[in-house]
Amino acid sequence: MSATSLADVASARMDDDAVLVDRVRGGDEGAFVELVNRYQARLLRAAQAIVGSRAVAEEVVQDTWLAVVRGIDRFEGRSSFKTWLFRVTVNRARSTVGREQRAGRPEEDLELRFDATGAWAQPPVAWADRVEDRIVAAQVAQRVQAFLPDLPEAQRQVVVLRDIELLEAGDVASMLGISDGNQRVLLHRGRTRLRGLLAAEMGDVR
Amino acid sequence: MIRLWRRRRRELVCREAVALMSDYVDGGLDPDDRVRLEQHLAGCPHCTEYLAQLRATIDALGRAEPHDLPDETVDELVRLYRQWRAS
Numbered sequence: 001m002s003a004t005s006l007a008d009v010a011s012a013r014m015d016d017d018a019v020l021v022d023r024v025r026g027g028d029e030g031a032f033v034e035l036v037n038r039y040q041a042r043l044l045r046a047a048q049a050i051v052g053s054r055a056v057a058e059e060v061v062q063d064t065w066l067a068v069v070r071g072i073d074r075f076e077g078r079s080s081f082k083t084w085l086f087r088v089t090v091n092r093a094r095s096t097v098g099r100e101q102r103a104g105r106p107e108e109d110l111e112l113r114f115d116a117t118g119a120w121a122q123p124p125v126a127w128a129d130r131v132e133d134r135i136v137a138a139q140v141a142q143r144v145q146a147f148l149p150d151l152p153e154a155q156r157q158v159v160v161l162r163d164i165e166l167l168e169a170g171d172v173a174s175m176l177g178i179s180d181g182n183q184r185v186l187l188h189r190g191r192t193r194l195r196g197l198l199a200a201e202m203g204d205v206r
Numbered sequence: 207m208i209r210l211w212r213r214r215r216r217e218l219v220c221r222e223a224v225a226l227m228s229d230y231v232d233g234g235l236d237p238d239d240r241v242r243l244e245q246h247l248a249g250c251p252h253c254t255e256y257l258a259q260l261r262a263t264i265d266a267l268g269r270a271e272p273h274d275l276p277d278e279t280v281d282e283l284v285r286l287y288r289q290w291r292a293s
Contacts, residue, residue, distance in 0.1 A: 029291075062283070069290045118219030119221075127259065145270040159267065169232070187228055191228050194263050
């Protein structure tokens with residue numbers, strides 16, 4: 001899918017959300033169900049990226065919806081509904097979690113693949129062109145999601161919000177209470193690790 | 207004496223090129239780094255492959271669909287919504 005069509009889908013969806021939000025304000029239960037169906041699983045994924053446990057994530061998201069129905073009259077549409085929804089979820093998840101760090105797998109030591117001059121000693125084994133096949137692409141999309149629990153917490157949070165939910169860098173940094181620079185570093189590390197895990201699966205032995 | 211000679215910026219090595227790629231994909235590199243990275247990529251098939259793999263990874267994340275919801279979750283939320291409307 002090209003970047004343009006993704007952006008088109010995102011913007012059509014944003015308008016669509018605004019219509020649903022108006023209907024929910026007017027007491028339309030069907031519109032509420034539609035919003036829940038649209039976002040519940042995605043909010044759970046984002047909440048779980050922060051709190052770790054599925055059960056706690058479910059509580060967080062339930063609280064989020066309560067906050068949404070209570071606060072929907074105050075939602076002014078300055079940000080998109082989606083950004084607002086994720087902001088509420090991330091805030092609740094962060095205040096729930098005792099900030100305990102969960103250890104992921106040790107860092108993939110990409111450094112070991114370079115020689116003393118900084119050139120590749122073990123170059124990447126080619127597989128990117130195989131993803132042009134639609135069946136392979138679908139498998140890779142499934143696999144990459146399965147690797148998310150292997151990321152350290154801070155990297156996982158940024159990757160989910162940026163690369164899965166396609167939220168803006170500045171919004172994600174402010175939701176997570178980190179600097180723009182830190183957000184970029186965490187995204188870089190998370191993407192680097194996921195690429196490494198995919199590469200191992202695609203036959204590139206580290 | 208004013209020295210007009212400026213040291214030419216050193217070319218990137220692969221390790222440095224890889225470190226710039228995430229920002230590059232997001233369009234977040236300053237023009238100087240972007241040009242240096244693109245010059246490096248033009249002569250380095252390994253880094254070009256690495257960049258393609260990084261893009262493939264990011265594209266795959268954008269396609270990751272969340273798992274389906276159990277019906278009872280939706281029912282529970284609708285109950286909460288009705289309570290709120292009634293209150």
